[in-house]
Amino acid sequence: MSHHILTRYKDNGACRVLKGRVLLYIAMLDEPQSLWNREAADDLRQAAKICAEALESGAAEDGVDLRILYDLHDLKASFPVDRNCFGRLFSLQAAADGCRDEFELQALLQEKYGADQIVFVNALNKEGISCARPLDNNSLRGDYFGESLLLFFNSPRSCYSLGYTLLHETLHLFGAADFYLPAQVKEVAEDLLKYSVMLHSGDMKIDELTRYLIGWQPQPSPKARLMLERTKDVTRESVNRARTERYKSDK
Numbered sequence: 445m446s447h448h449i450l451t452r453y454k455d456n457g458a459c460r461v462l463k464g465r466v467l468l469y470i471a472m473l474d475e476p477q478s479l480w481n482r483e484a485a486d487d488l489r490q491a492a493k494i495c496a497e498a499l500e501s502g503a504a505e506d507g508v509d510l511r512i513l514y515d516l517h518d519l520k521a522s523f524p525v526d527r528n529c530f531g532r533l534f535s536l537q538a539a540a541d542g543c544r545d546e547f548e549l550q551a552l553l554q555e556k557y558g559a560d561q562i563v564f565v566n567a568l569n570k571e572g573i574s575c576a577r578p579l580d581n582n583s584l585r586g587d588y589f590g591e592s593l594l595l596f597f598n599s600p601r602s603c604y605s606l607g608y609t610l611l612h613e614t615l616h617l618f619g620a621a622d623f624y625l626p627a628q629v630k631e632v633a634e635d636l637l638k639y640s641v642m643l644h645s646g647d648m649k650i651d652e653l654t655r656y657l658i659g660w661q662p663q664p665s666p667k668a669r670l671m672l673e674r675t676k677d678v679t680r681e682s683v684n685r686a687r688t689e690r691y692k693s694d695k
């Protein structure tokens with residue numbers, strides 16, 4: 445099962461099992477194309493709350509102890525931010541908090557919030573496709589425990605749909621895979637787990653396979669197993685191709 449395309453993020457990177465005290469450290473990026481006002485900030489705060497509640501109640505169903513904390517703050521960037529900026533954003537956030545690098549930053553946040561793991565959310569009030577950047581074990585340095593995502597939205601947007609997107613992307617960092625591409629995965633997921641947040645169902649339910657991937661369930665349930673079985677010959681190339689197509693259509 446270790447080479448299955450849907451399990452490729454499981455137990456990988458810095459954020460692994462979604463449990464304990466997890467901080468959503470949410471930067472409202474103030475850059476040339478992303479402008480903030482009170483309403484947009486309120487929408488984002490509400491979305492964080494919705495996401496936190498969905499995660500905590502989902503974890504409780506599996507008997508997992510999870511507490512989601514969130515902090516919203518401004519972050520000034522002089523450059524337009526896109527999905528090639530993850531590294532620069534870490535440096536920017538560290539400097540803004542008076543730290544030398546992301547290691548010092550995470551130590552500061554751990555101390556301040558008692559956080560076990562950190563999700564660095566970079567929120568942009570502009571057009572774009574939200575995405576997570578799960579780290580892999582090879583790119584980890586030291587005992588780093590934070591990972592990051594980009595959250596694009598155009599204010600006003602419904603808090604529910606924004607919270608939904610934040611939930612989807614956060615789950616990626618802890619091991620979840622997309623179920624809406626490529627076509628073969630989507631077909632099987634629509635058959636077996638059609639309510640899943642990873643399928644862009646519009647529903648905030650965390651399905652059984654995702655619960656296994658993020659460490660809430662020690663073994664895949666029979667339905668999760670079936671999902672894996674019916675998608676076992678999906679290749680990494682077909683996933684990458686489908687993803688490239690999606691980003692192309694964004695332009």
Ligand SMILES: [Zn+2]
Pocket residue numbers: 612613616621622
């Ligand atoms: Zn996704």
